[in-house]
Amino acid sequence: MTHGEQQGPEIVVGLVATPPDHPARVVARLTAELARGLAARVNADVRWTVREGWGEVAPRRDGGVEALLEDLARRRVDDQWDVAICLTDLPLDAERVPLVAQTSARRQVAVVSLPALGLHQLRAVRAAVPDLVSRLLTDASDQRVPPAARAPTEMARRIPAVHRVVGEADAGERRYVASGLIGRARLLAGMVRANRPGRALLGLSKLLVGAFGTAAFALTTDTVWQMGDVLGVLRLSVIMLLGLTALVAWLIVAHDLWEKPDRQTPTELARLFNLGTILTLTLATAVSYVVLFVGTALVGLLLIDRSVLEQTLQQPVDFTDYLTLAWITSSLATVGGAIGSGLENEETVRAAAYGYHPQPDGWGDVKDGHPDSGR
Structure with a gap:
């Protein structure tokens, strides 16, 4: 995509989404407007060309951000991009705190972890990516653009997710990290956002059907009426929480959604994946419960x-x-709903697992606007 009919030197920026699920939707939105943003905030005398592409369905986990940077650097050279930015839904860390972004001037690439941005990810990447591109070109002494007007530390003031910048003196190898407690809370919220709980809710339609069937039968039983009258608020709350907990546990066990640490998945990353899966399913089942409650009433x-x-x-x-x-x-x-969930399409339910990424329809990379084979 080219910004207008501008003349002058061309700078090609590559945007890579890995995996091609939630990050691909963010990249598609950002690609449509990035050239204008770069012209406005970096240099209006440059012809900005933005290419978008897909990364791996299951990106490498064992090497963390360094593995992503190396893969992206090879991609940048192969596709002859000037700089490349990778948007990923992998939760990354640095110094035991969430990593928001990392730049490498030597490799002319940067990685942004979408979950670390929290709930408003598109707004944050709109603000961050032009600055990252400007910083990469400045650190590489690219004469086609003026030196970056903003210091790296200014991102910490403009983007709430960024708490501080590490490695400013290290020749462009910079890490933009979040705070400890608030950063982890924002990371978990961003993981749930990236995991699309609405998709999990729609995917559990048979669960609701089974639950409604059980509820319809229970409404005709006067024993249930008497139980509701005798039990107090505390006991009813405990029964509700036990039912929802049992349902989430059943979904995880029955559909093998639990991520196990292995050579490719470090223990901490597996723990984050599982927490993201639990939170996503909890939100989806809680909304299902509200729908069931209203319908039953x-x-x-x-x-x-x-x-x-x-x-x-x-x-x-x-x-x-x-x-x-x-x-x-x-x-x-909800017990009847758990039984109904066993009839769900396996692929649909497994999509609720944070570490699972189904191969998208029309799988193929995009180079210069043309589909190619997957990498």
């Missing part, structure tokens, strides 16, 4: 006459009694 109001419920409970009832009935019924129905 509406069905209860329509089907169970107030006089019948009063006769069974032997006391006056109001709207809160119907909500209590929906509460106990929905909690019990």
Whole structure:
């Protein structure tokens, strides 16, 4: 993509998404506007050309950021890009804190970890990538652009995820790192964002069908009505939490979503993957529970006459009694939902695992706007 019809020297910037899942969507959005941003913020007298491409479906984990930088450097040379930026959903770390980005002037490449940016990832990369490109060209003494106007430390003031910059004096090998506690909380939120909990929710449609079937049966049982009346808020809350926990555990075990450390996956990375998977499934099942609760409450109001419920409970009832009935019924129905989840498409459910990346449709790399074979 070329910015306008500008004349002058051309600088080619490569954007690589690895894996081609969530990062590819961010790259596609960024590619459409990056040339204008580079012209406005780096140098308007340069013809900026932005190429986008896909990286590996399952990027290398064992070497961390260095493995990504080396792979990206080879890609930059092969494709004859001036600089290359990799956007990845791999959680990276440096000095035991989340790594937001790392630049290498020697290799003319940079890597950005999307999860470390938190929830507003597109907004953050819009602000960070032009600065990273400018910094790489400045550190390489590229005469086609003026020296970077902003110091590297300014990213820490403009991008909330960046806490400090490490290695400023090291010939362009810089790491932009997050803070400890807040940075890890932002990283986990970003992992859930990258894992697309909405996809997990839609993928568990049969779970909801099974749960609704169980709830419909339970609503016709007066024993359940009496249980809801006798149990207090605390016990109902415990039953709900146990049901949701059991459902998440069942999904993980039944569909083999647990990431095990091995030679390619360090223990800390496997722990982060598993935490991301648990949080994604917890959010998806919690939303499913809310949908089930609302649906059960509406069905209860329509089907169970107030006089019948009063006769069974032997006391006056109001709207809160119907909500209590929906509460106990929905909690019990999550067991039926777990059974229904066993009928889900394996590929759909496994997509909820953070470390799993299905091969996308139309798999193939993109070079100069033309699809090529995957790398």
